[in-house]
Amino acid sequence: MSGQDITQGATQRGPLHGVRVIDCSTVFAGPAAAAYLADFGAEVLKIEHPNGDHARFFEPxxxxxxxxxxxxxxxKASITLNLSTDEGQALFRLLAADADVVVENFRPGTLERWNIGYERLAAANPRLVMLRVTAFGQTGPYAARPGYGTLAEAMSGMAQLIGYPDRPPLLPPLALGDNIGAITGAFAVTAALLNRERTGAGQAIDLSLVEPLLAVLGIQTLVKDATGQTLERQGNRVQHLAPRGAWKTxxxxxxxxxxxNDNTFRSLANAIGQPDLVDDPRFCSNRARLAHVDEIEDILAEWFGAQSHRDAIETLERHNVSCAPLYDAEQLLDDPQFRSREAFVRLADDELGEVLLPNVIARFSATQGSIRFAGKPKGADNRRVFVEQLGLTSDELQALTERGVV
Structure with missing residues (x-):
């Protein structure tokens, strides 16, 4: 395990300090978007059903x-609220009246059915920005379908491109579509907040999890439209340059x-002790290397197979070859580059004693974001929000709890 010291979380104000966000979304894409906003200083209130958000039941x-x-x-602060009840909806509207952003990822029409859709909330708070995350978007023939990031990875063409040509397509082994959607959602919210500074008006954002992946994979449709060709699975190869891959030591x-480019190929050829490769007509240009990718990969496999991992890395780095080890989690946590940049932060936690989380995804020179604490227990801030902020009495909060509203 990494030896990072436990920190209490940074106290500096991030660039989104003062932005109030309500996160009533579930599982990953919506909550992750709200978490990125929180990392950079937004005050985020997580609202989940009294039974708990689905993520609380996920392994590990x-x-x-x-x-x-x-x-x-x-x-994030954490409260529980049953939005399908009239009382829960009334309390949600009170909270939204004072918010800058609402993040939700229910099926289209669900919030409207609960009387907390964007039009209803914006009538009381016209500066409100609402991020609406769904698998396929708020419109179109698939809008009402249930969906997860996995479906976006499948339909976008991503899975069709992952794997080897003689084997089935592969889905990513992690919530990649959700997290790309989350980063896109956080970016869209900040763009809408910037526009609000100029116009004074909020707006709703319709984010489909498929469409950011279409942008990431835009070359596949550009190639199909321009040339009629369909990109195929190639394992670790890519169609635009060679060599590119991973080799075993x-x-x-x-x-x-x-x-x-050709200069980096020259560096690689020198590193493996075969400088004449740069003049070999099979490898003298990127186009030539792509046409003879099997041959150059065989040459590299032979060289790597004769080297220890340490010697290969040192040789490649000495010749300025772009290379990196393939890490597992233990190796990742022990790397001096990530230690020096504090890429992970170890925090005290009331439930687990301590937790290790990735640090903020970008470093600001003046208004740095921070990871201050891990996810809280369900409803940890119920009393503060409902009694101290909204003015309910303790008896009223108890009654709402007993009725399953809170």
Whole structure:
């Protein structure tokens, strides 16, 4: 395990300090978008059903606590509220009247059916920005379908491009579509807040999880339209440059190398002790290397297979070759680059004692974001929000709890 010291969380104000966000979304894409906003200083209030958000029941679980919930609900206050009840909807409208942003990811029409849709909320708070995250968008023939990021990865063409040509397509082994959607959603919210500063008006944002992936994979449709060709699975290869891949060393470890141009190929050829490769007509240009990718990969496989991992890395780095080891989690946490940049922060936690979370995804020179605490227990801030902020009495809060509203 990493030896990072436990921190109490930074106290500096991030660039989104003062922005109030209500996160009533579930599982990953919506909550992760809200978490990114929270990382950069937004005051985020997580609202979940009294039974708990679905993420609280996802594995892996440690000491009966979902680690996913610790990650995706970091830096958020936590309350419970049943939005399908009239009383819950009334309380939600009170909270939204004073909010800058609402993040939701219910099926289209659900919030409207609960009388807390954007038009209803914006009538009382015209500066409100609402991020609406769904699999397929608020409109179109698929709008009403249930969906997860996995479906976006499938339909976008991503899965069709992952894997080897003689094997089935592969879905990513993590919530990649959700997280790309989350980063896109956080970006869209900040753009809408900037526009609000200029116009004074909020707006609703319709974010389909498929469409950010279409942008990421835009070359596949551009190629199809321009040439009629369909990109195919190629394992670790890509169609636009060569060599690119991962090679196994003598001690059964792996190193990734990407050659982006002829100069970097020259560096690679010198590193493996075969400088004449740059004049070989099979490898003298990127187009030539792509046409003879099997041959150059065989040459690299032979060289890597004769080297130890340490020697190969040192040789490649000495010749300025773009390379990196393929890490597992233990190796990642022990890397001096990530330690020096504090890429992970270890925090005290009331439920688990301590947790290790990734640090903010971008470093600001003047208004740095921070990871201040992990996801809280369900309803940890109920009293503060309902009694101290909204003015309910303790008896009223107890009655709402007994009726399943809170």
């Amino acid at each position: 679980v440690h000491h009966d606590v979902s680690l996913w919930s610790k990650l995706v609900n970091r830096n 003598r001690d059964e470890r792996w190193i990734s190398v990407t050659v982006g």
